[in-house]
């Protein structure tokens with residue numbers, strides 16, 4: 199279980215919990231926090247990675263686990 203701090207463009211902050219491996223888009227939607235803009239809330243690909251309307255900015259992104267050289 200992980201705790202996620204979400205800051206919205208409106209300046210509000212929410213603390214959410216999610217299982218490891220959960221899809222962030224789904225966690226936000228279940229909490230009533232849509233990652234989509236006004237129009238994309240109605241028209242999007244449902245999280246299949248096609249429309250790029252659910253992009254989020256991570257304040258502290260994890261290091262990539264693939265594609266790195268040592």
Ligand code: FES
Nearest residue numbers: 243245247250252
């Ligand atoms: S809803 Fe996320 S890429 Fe389409």
